[in-house]
Amino acid sequence: MQVDLVTVAVAVETPQHTGLGAPLDYASTAPGLPPGTLVRVPLGRREVPGIVWERPPGDAPPELKPVREVLASLPPLGDSWRQLVGFAAAYYQRGLGELALAVLPPELRKLDDVQLTRRIARLHRAEAPPAAAPGDPLHGPALNDEQRAAVEAIGAAPGTYLLHGVTGSGKTEVYLHAAEAALAAGRQVLVMVPEINLTPQLEARFAERFAGRRLVSLHSGLTPAQRLRHWMLAHLGAADLVLGTRLAVFASLPRLGLIVADEEHDPSFKQQEGARYSARDLAVYRGHVEGVPVVLGSATPSLETWQRVLEGRYRRLALPQRIGGGVLPRVRLFDMNTLPRQRGSAGPALAPPLVQAIAERIERGEQSLLFLNRRGYAPVLHCTACGWKSGCPHCSAWRVFHKGDRSLRCHHCGFTERVPRACPDCGNLDIAPLGRGTERLEEQIAELLPGARVARIDADTTRTKGSLEAQLGAVHAGDVDVLVGTQMIAKGHDFRRITLVAAVNPDSALFASDFRAPERLFSLLMQAAGRAGRDAEQAARSEMWVQTWHPRHTLYAALRRHDYEAFAAGQLEERLAAGLPPFASLALLRAEAREAAVAQAFLRAAAERVQAQAESMGVTIYPPVPPPVARVADVDRMQMLVESPTRGALQRLLAGWLPQMHTLRAQHKGVLRWAVDVDPLAI
Known part of the structure; x- marks a missing residue:
């Protein structure tokens, strides 16, 4: 008996170097296999998961490989889901199968139909029906x-x-x-x-x-x-x-x-x-x-x-x-230029008036939050004799000093060593921390306010399962007087007892090369300020202190008034004049190699392929440059910015350009990876 074969398109995850981003054709004995059905198909010497996709009209190639298995126990993925994935793959310039399979649970991609049937049956048995009927009325505070x-x-x-x-x-x-x-x-x-x-x-x-x-x-x-x-x-x-x-x-x-x-x-x-x-x-x-x-x-x-x-x-x-009816906390800018300079040290962690304000909160049984977006004890160790600094041998970055375990740790590649007893270059025993992180700030506030219950929440103190919930629980229970932390605690948390928030060292973002840095800083400071005075009874005496060397900066002027609209108007005016998002569209082409010159040559060659076309479309391709951290884990990185006045022009250029990158990479053997980032956030 002859079995009729039907041609179906299947989205599978193909290797990037093949340049095959579209669904592949397979032969199926299952009639009317609907799009969205999960299947298993051969790809090279492997059997891989795939998703049946819509097939454009046209003749099928001869001698198609067969669909090995249909996961019929799971309902097909819906039309709107496939439309979402298809749009995302096209817009962000990724293979359809790569994205479609990547967003499914990894465990699902390992199962055959028998295993999946058992999982679904077990799921139905384990999940009890809802205890209450749908549509029960809400029980919550009345809306204003x-x-x-x-x-x-x-x-x-x-x-x-x-x-x-x-x-x-x-x-x-x-x-x-x-x-x-x-x-x-x-x-x-x-x-x-x-x-x-x-x-x-x-x-x-x-x-x-x-x-x-x-x-x-x-x-x-x-x-x-x-x-x-x-x-x-x-x-x-x-x-x-x-x-x-x-x-x-x-x-x-x-x-x-x-x-x-x-x-x-x-x-x-x-x-x-x-x-x-x-x-x-x-x-x-x-x-x-x-x-x-x-x-x-x-x-x-x-x-x-x-x-x-x-x-x-x-x-x-x-x-x-x-x-x-609570009010937003009053914002106080403390000019750090009024404090005496301390040569050869990080300077005072907290201004004396701020320390006094924290002490007053403790006496009243209230809490304070100190925000410093840098973990560790100090960003770098340095030798006072020869100038040695604790650089990472594998990255163009400093290794951060963590006092708790006496280690120097790179936050980019993870390379960790014990703190040396003496300077590795000159043998000087006087190795000192330079700068300040949350670990050092925690220590200093405990010294300034003996008896205060100080807690720290950052990526180092919340590594173990359940530690974050336990520490937040202590804050909510009132078992903490002063909370020190990074942006992890500056947003989204409803701390009812906090009446003072202090931003310790926020100025670095004011003059960063990334044009989005002021927007991120303003948002973070507004979010941090919002942790204070959430209890209406305490709102009137709630404050946010900002320790700054630039108290007259326009960003801080808007922050004092809690005036997002004024800040946004100023930023949008600057963006419009500079032709930056949201008035332009950007993409970053990144390349990585063991040597920076190899990655740079690859990007330059890529730009040459479409330079004339880009100019005709009004798209600007800038020369490749290293990112702020140019080397990570012994790999050099380069990036090339592509700027377009319209989103459509950028997408058309990328759609024709990126397929050429696969053949181009074959000519540049030293390139380890390359990728495109559409609408990049960090430049």
Whole structure:
């Protein structure tokens, strides 16, 4: 009996050097295999997972390899999901199969149909039905007029909404009520946060409010088995709410009704490896495709989002007041130039008036937060005799001194050594720390305020599982007087007892080469200020201190007034004059090699291939230059900026240019890796 073969297109992850980004043709004996079906197919000598995709019209090549297995137990991935992945692959210039398979749970890619059938059956047995009937009324604080208007607007029509609310204005309550409306309509809700450490507290709040609803999380902190289970619950429609980080934007949600991106301005929404996508921008696109509202929440929106509001493409929903009538903390700028200089040292960690202000808070039983965005004891050790510094032998960066374990650690490649007893170059015993990190600040505040209960939260103190939750719990319980930390504690946390926040050393970002540095600094300082005075009864005496050598800088003037709109207007005016985003589109072409000259030659050759075409399209290709940290783990890096006045011109140039890079790399044997970053955040 002759079996009819059907040609199907399958998206598979092909090696980058092949230049095969489109789906490949295979022969299938299964009639009417719908797009979105998971399959296993041969690729070279391997058998790999794949996803059936739409096949453009045309004749099939002869002698196609067969589809080995169909994972029929799992419903196909939906049309809108494939449209989202297809758009992301095209826009960020990645292979379709590479992206489509990368955003699925790794465990799913390992299973055959029998194993998958067992997993699904086990999932149905383990997951009890909801304890409460859908549509139970919300039990929470009453909304004020601005919150109620925002909820009504979100529920009235699809579109992209900027929920622009000062810190403590109740944005989360708006998310909860908007989610309740979507759930009551039988839809699913996707809520994204920029970082994993913000997930547990938001998850706890949603779980408490929506008891009886099935809630799952999706982020890199899950085990492979947990991630697969949560993804399948969402894909099968069993999960009502999905909370996650940027990867969650690709969750398969068959009845999606609402998307929320909290702290939408945060750079963590941009993936920095592999397919460098922006989850925030893809959330907006997904909302458009699926016809559902998208809520972008922030006290300090990204300038791209703010410009779209000004252009009328997004609708702004304002929450100008804190809940309970509380006021924002008063911002005090302390001029560090008024303190006596201390030659040969890092200078005073904290100005005496600030130390006194912290002591007064401790006496009243209140808490203070000291923000310093640099972990470790000191950024570098140096020899006072010969000038030696603790550079990393594998990177163009300093190794940071960590006093706790007496180590010098590179935060780029991880290379760690014990602190030498004497200078490696001249033998001098006087090796001193230069600069200050959170570890040193913690030590100094404990010396200045004996008896104060000081805690530190940064990447070094939260490595073990559950440590972050335990330390945050101590702060909430009032067991900490002074909290020292990095940006991990400067945003998203609801500390009710903190009445003073101090930014210890924020000036470095004022004069950085990256044009986005002022925007990031202003946002971070506004977020940090928002940790103070969240209890309305204490708001009137809450303060934020900024220790600065440049108190007259325009950024600090806007910060004193909590005036985001004035800051944004000034930045947008500068961006427009300079032809920078959001008034232009950028891409970065990066190359890595053992020698910088090899990477530079590769990028120059790439530019020569399309220089004439770029000029005709009005696209500028700048000469390749090293990034701020040019060497990491014995690999030299170079980058080349591509600037276009329009997004369309940039995309057309990249689409024709990048396929040529595969053959070009073969001519430059020393190039280890190359990649393109569309809409880069760090330049």
